[in-house]
Every structure is written in C-alpha cells, then in structure tokens.
Amino acid sequence: MIQVLLVDDQLIIRQGLRSLLESKPDLKVVGEAENGQQAIEQIELLQPDVVLMDVRMPIMDGVAATRTIGQQFPQTRVLILTTFDDDEYVSRAMQFGARGYLLKDTHSEELAQAIRSVHKGYTQLGPGLFEKVLNGSNVQRPQQLPPKLAELTPREREVLCLIVAGASNREIAQTLFISERTVKNHITSILSRLNLGNRTQAAMYASSFQTLLC
Numbered sequence: 327m328i329q330v331l332l333v334d335d336q337l338i339i340r341q342g343l344r345s346l347l348e349s350k351p352d353l354k355v356v357g358e359a360e361n362g363q364q365a366i367e368q369i370e371l372l373q374p375d376v377v378l379m380d381v382r383m384p385i386m387d388g389v390a391a392t393r394t395i396g397q398q399f400p401q402t403r404v405l406i407l408t409t410f411d412d413d414e415y416v417s418r419a420m421q422f423g424a425r426g427y428l429l430k431d432t433h434s435e436e437l438a439q440a441i442r443s444v445h446k447g448y449t450q451l452g453p454g455l456f457e458k459v460l461n462g463s464n465v466q467r468p469q470q471l472p473p474k475l476a477e478l479t480p481r482e483r484e485v486l487c488l489i490v491a492g493a494s495n496r497e498i499a500q501t502l503f504i505s506e507r508t509v510k511n512h513i514t515s516i517l518s519r520l521n522l523g524n525r526t527q528a529a530m531y532a533s534s535f536q537t538l539l540c
Contacts, residue, residue: 328445329356331374333365333391334407335383339430343378343407350438360384362391369399375445379424381408381415389418396423403444407437411452420526426450449526471538474520482519485512487540490529 330353332340340358347353357372359365363386365377377395381388392404405426406419416427425444428437429452440450478486481502488498495513499506513525522528532539 327354328352328376328441329354329372329374330441331355331357331359331365331368331372331377333359333362333377333383333388334380335360336380339380346434347438347441353438353441362386362388362394365391366394366398369395369402373399374402376403376405376441378407378441379404381406381410381419389415389422392419392424393422403447405441405444405450407432417530420530423523425524428452447524449524451526471535475532475535475539478516478519482512482516483539485509486516486528486532487536489513489525490532490536490540492529 330347332343332355334340334343337360340360344355344358347355356374357368359368361383362379365379366386368374369377379388379392386394388406388408392406395402395404400423404419404424405428406424407428407430408415409430411429419427425447426440426449428440428450432440432452443450484502485498488501493501495506495509498504498509502509513528516528517523517525520528520531522531
C-alpha cells in the first residue's frame with residue numbers, strides 16, 4: 327500500500343484527489359495539507375511514501391517545501407501536481423529533488439500510475455516538460471567542466487550526452503551497441519559520481535556543460 331499526502335491550498339482539489347486515489351486498491355491518502363509548512367509537519371508525523379504537491383501556496387510554496395523535504399525526509403518522494411508549467415518552476419522543483427512534475431489536466435489513470443512509478447524511484451514528467459527542465463538550467467555556459475564531470479569515463483560521457491538528448495535506455499543501447507543492462511550500470515555509476523538522484527537531474531545538470539561534454 328502506497329501512502330500519499332495531499333498538499334494543495336484548495337480544499338475542493340484535495341477532496342477530488344482523495345476520492346480519485348482512494349478508489350485505487352494500492353493507494354491510501356494518509357493526510358492533507360494546505361501549504362508547504364503544513365506538509366513538512368505532516369510528513370514528520372505521518373511518514374508518507376509520496377507527497378502530491380501543488381506549487382503556488384501561501385506561507386510556503388511547493389518548490390521551497392520540496393527542497394526542505396529532500397533535505398529532511400529523503401525517503402519521501404515528491405510528485406508535483408499543478409496548473410503552472412513555466413520553465414523556472416519545473417526546473418527548480420526537479421533540481422530540489424522532486425521525482426516528477428505533472429499538470430492537473432493529467433488523466434486519472436496516468437496520475438495513479440505516476441504515483442506508483444515515483445514510489446519505485448522513477449522520474450515522471452508530463453508532456454513537453456522535459457524540455458522545460460533543460461531550458462531552466464543556467465543560460466550562461468561555463469568554460470570548463472567541473473571535476474565530477476571531468477572524471478567520467480569516455481563511455482559514461484557518451485551515455486550522459488544521450489540522456490541529455492532525451493534518449494531512452496533502449497535507444498542508448500542501440501546507439502552505442504551495448505546491452506540495456508550495461509546502460510543501466512553506466513547510469514548508476516554516473517549518478518553516483520555526480521551525487522544525483524535520477525537521470526532527469528543528471529540531464530538538467532549536464533545540459534549546462536553540453537558543448538564541453540559532448
């Protein structure tokens with residue numbers, strides 16, 4: 327059973343989400359909060375598996391709350407669910423540790439599946455949002471690679487460049503003529519070296535150095 331905390335400043339939204347999610351046998355809403363500060367308090371009390379987080383809220387917004395949750399409760403996954411899809415919100419939320427970013431027009435079944443995927447550690451982004459993650463990275467391009475990137479092996483660089491380009495594991499394997507298992511091993515090594523949580527964060531980070539890296 328996946329335990330979910332709902333965070334949204336609109337009661338009617340929380341009620342609708344609760345009704346939707348509790349119709350799924352493997353999902354359970356354990357609590358609600360109307361702002362980021364309340365969310366942090368509820369996480370400490372309830373220890374949910376996944377937080378379904380809005381962005382614009384009073385007192386503490388969803389992006390700031392996501393950053394605090396990542397620092398204090400790393401075992402809790404944050405999935406952003408909002409009506410706002412501008413580059414800065416998407417980029418900052420993912421940079422601060424959100425495991426997914428969806429819009430509120432997402433189909434109910436897709437939302438439920440996204441919660442399951444995020445709970446397993448996968449990243450979920452709505453249509454067109456991957457590009458926004460990349461676009462939200464620093465506009466000014468650096469002149470040299472930071473040490474962590476410079477220490478990647480040539481093969482790891484190739485894999486990372488393909489991740490930045492949006493390639494799937496299968497596409498990476500086909501391009502480099504290696505197995506998908508080998509691709510996964512390379513990605514695990516890359517994330518470990520860069521101290522990042524998932525491939526979306528790696529793509530966002532590496533995109534700032536793409537001209538030097540690739």
